[in-house]
Amino acid sequence: MTQLPEYPQARGCPFQPASGYADYAPVAKVRLYNGREVWAVTGHAEARQVLLDPVTYSSDRVHPHYPALAPRFESARKVRNFIGMDPPEHTVQRRMLLSSFTVKKTNALRPRIQSLVDGLVDEIEAKGPVADLVPDFALPVPSIVICELLGVPYADHGFFEHQSRRVVTGSTTLEESADAFAQLKGYLDELIRRKQREPGDGLLDTLIAEQVETGGLTRAELVDIALLLLVAGHETTASAIALGVVTLLEHPDQLAALRSDPRLLPTAVEELLRFMAIADGIARFATADADLAGHRVRAGDGVVVVIATANRDGEAFPSPAAFAVDRGARHHVSFGHGVHQCIGQNLARAEMEIALGTLFRRLPGLRLARDLADLPIKEAGGVQGVWELPVTW
Amino acid sequence: MRISADQGRCLGAGQCVLSAPDHFDQSELGLVDVLDPEVPEGDEQRFRDILDLCPSQALSLEA
Numbered sequence: 001m002t003q004l005p006e007y008p009q010a011r012g013c014p015f016q017p018a019s020g021y022a023d024y025a026p027v028a029k030v031r032l033y034n035g036r037e038v039w040a041v042t043g044h045a046e047a048r049q050v051l052l053d054p055v056t057y058s059s060d061r062v063h064p065h066y067p068a069l070a071p072r073f074e075s076a077r078k079v080r081n082f083i084g085m086d087p088p089e090h091t092v093q094r095r096m097l098l099s100s101f102t103v104k105k106t107n108a109l110r111p112r113i114q115s116l117v118d119g120l121v122d123e124i125e126a127k128g129p130v131a132d133l134v135p136d137f138a139l140p141v142p143s144i145v146i147c148e149l150l151g152v153p154y155a156d157h158g159f160f161e162h163q164s165r166r167v168v169t170g171s172t173t174l175e176e177s178a179d180a181f182a183q184l185k186g187y188l189d190e191l192i193r194r195k196q197r198e199p200g201d202g203l204l205d206t207l208i209a210e211q212v213e214t215g216g217l218t219r220a221e222l223v224d225i226a227l228l229l230l231v232a233g234h235e236t237t238a239s240a241i242a243l244g245v246v247t248l249l250e251h252p253d254q255l256a257a258l259r260s261d262p263r264l265l266p267t268a269v270e271e272l273l274r275f276m277a278i279a280d281g282i283a284r285f286a287t288a289d290a291d292l293a294g295h296r297v298r299a300g301d302g303v304v305v306v307i308a309t310a311n312r313d314g315e316a317f318p319s320p321a322a323f324a325v326d327r328g329a330r331h332h333v334s335f336g337h338g339v340h341q342c343i344g345q346n347l348a349r350a351e352m353e354i355a356l357g358t359l360f361r362r363l364p365g366l367r368l369a370r371d372l373a374d375l376p377i378k379e380a381g382g383v384q385g386v387w388e389l390p391v392t393w
Numbered sequence: 394m395r396i397s398a399d400q401g402r403c404l405g406a407g408q409c410v411l412s413a414p415d416h417f418d419q420s421e422l423g424l425v426d427v428l429d430p431e432v433p434e435g436d437e438q439r440f441r442d443i444l445d446l447c448p449s450q451a452l453s454l455e456a
Contacts (some may be wrong), residue, residue, distance in 0.1 A: 051448075052448075052450065091404070094404055094405075095404075095405075095422070095423075097423075098404070098405035098422060098423025098424065099421060099422050099423045100423075101405065101407075101423065102405065102407060102410075102419040102423045103407040103410040103411060103414075103419060104418075104419065330408070330411075330412070330446055331442075331445065331446060335406075336448070337448050338448050338449070339404055339448065339449050340448075341404070341406045341448035341449075342406075343405070343406075345406065345407070346407050346411070
């Protein structure tokens with residue numbers, strides 16, 4: 001019997017899907033690190049089919065059938081929040097947060113994001129002639145914004161950025177991820193206790209007043225929700241900003257088109273989201289037998305939706321391998337789809353638009369200070385991107 | 394054609410507001426509000442595509 005292909009596979013270029021995935025279209029059996037066989041869903045229509053059906057394809061992370069795509073997912077079973085729940089439990093928690101993530105609320109943050117980005121570019125210019133845009137720009141933008149939104153002291157960023165990195169990295173071991181989750185939980189539990197004594201004006205303070213004090217959430221539940229919002233709120237967007245810079249620099253004709261018409265910025269960001277696919281895969285398990293692209297999926301089977309390939313499906317996106325800032329397609333699955341679609345997506349869009357738009361306007365000579373081939377690529381199975389981004393201008 | 398929205402299904406992704414801010418808004422609770430349910434003549438396909446973006450399938454078109 002031939003060996004099944006492995007999931008996940010490492011990218012050879014930070015903004016291109018792993019080449020091996022092309023052979024699985026649209027649905028194929030793959031083997032995970034622990035030997036478990038699951039269905040890889042690489043087609044766009046099939047990805048939507050799975051993600052739109054939370055009854056057949058469960059997100060319940062505690063359930064033993066939920067597949068661990070990498071060792072850290074085993075530790076994540078101990079963190080219980082809406083991303084790992086099914087409706088109706090999921091719906092109750094998600095609705096507690098919706099009012100803070102509307103298009104109007106995120107647009108109201110734009111002036112603050114702009115002044116923050118301007119300040120960081122000032123510092124980069126003063127420090128020049130080279131900078132590493134990961135620590136100097138891509139990371140602090142979403143990190144400061146999510147701190148202010150939640151009411152987490154940014155002074156603690158060294159701690160939570162380090163621990164967050166350990167829980168989103170593909171190569172993190174079981175022990176490392178268990179330790180990182182425990183440290184983040186301990187930190188947030190202490191922060192929430194302090195806020196119960198001395199309330200502030202962040203989203204966590206609102207949730208303490210509206211939910212914890214009224215019995216809608218326990219403090220332990222709020223800790224797990226806070227952990228998700230804090231980690232997802234900065235690591236993914238930081239990766240998207242840094243890799244967005246790389247992708248634009250490596251497509252000079254598209255960068256020139258964007259520069260000649262800055263009104264293209266929102267569609268350019270949407271195309272970056274599709275093209276880069278920062279979140280690699282989304283796990284589910286089947287709760288009942290189902291048909292998927294002619295395959296018989298059995299109850300209990302694990303499923304992984306491969307976002308990077310679903311976004312490059314030629315049936316859904318003409319010339320899918322072309323990066324085109326004026327494509328104007330919004331039906332990519334980079335934020336997922338279905339009831340779990342990213343709650344912070346409009347905040348991510350605002351941060352990417354302002355960060356990338358401002359950087360390329362203020363530093364017109366921006367270029368990589370190291371060859372693309374020598375940029376360290378993030379490991380398979382975690383948030384995708386580059387670890388370092390040395391530039392000059 | 395007219396747009397119909399089911400707040401019971403809405404999960405506040407905001408795709409509709411991004412796509413057609415003249416037709417959709419979000420309430421204080423973050424749930425969809427239809428500002429203008431009328432689909433302009435000739436815009437039917439555009440609105441079908443917008444409705445298709447809704448991740449919680451909270452929007453539909455009625456004749």
